[in-house]
Amino acid sequence: MKYFWIQLLLILGSVSMALMFIRTWGQAKNRAWKRIAFSVFVVVNVYAVLRPTDVTWLAQQLGVGRGTDLVLYVMVLAMGFLTLNTFLRFRSLEKKITDLARTVAINEGMRHNDERLAQDAVAPVLPAPSATAPTPEPAAAEPAPAGDSVKA
Numbered sequence: 804m805k806y807f808w809i810q811l812l813l814i815l816g817s818v819s820m821a822l823m824f825i826r827t828w829g830q831a832k833n834r835a836w837k838r839i840a841f842s843v844f845v846v847v848n849v850y851a852v853l854r855p856t857d858v859t860w861l862a863q864q865l866g867v868g869r870g871t872d873l874v875l876y877v878m879v880l881a882m883g884f885l886t887l888n889t890f891l892r893f894r895s896l897e898k899k900i901t902d903l904a905r906t907v908a909i910n911e912g913m914r915h916n917d918e919r920l921a922q923d924a925v926a927p928v929l930p931a932p933s934a935t936a937p938t939p940e941p942a943a944a945e946p947a948p949a950g951d952s953v954k955a
Contacts, residue, residue, distance in 0.1 A: 808866055818881075837888070844881065 851858045858870035867873045
């Protein structure tokens, strides 16, 4: 029962922060919270290095046992959020790159179409040969008279 409360606190905290983090990942407010949380994390780590007995006391109050175990649990949570943040950032960048590639492809297609239309406007348009009109056949060559042979 002693470990139940810290386990419940860590699990509920992790799940609720993960859900909040995923839902509001792209908002400016969330980016500000990430900066604040990182700053607090750094300050707490410096304090833990300077006063390790305080961390052990806090761990015992929470039912963890040792201060190093508490630090490990917090680092596992931090690593999980770092991984989640990186995944969400890559997914967002991939979407932006896909949208950019589509826009470039559409613009290039429109530019090539405009160039082709401009060339067609400058070049005279020749009528296509009609399938019903007979085409003149070349005249058959007349045979040369028998007595007029050319000697080389």
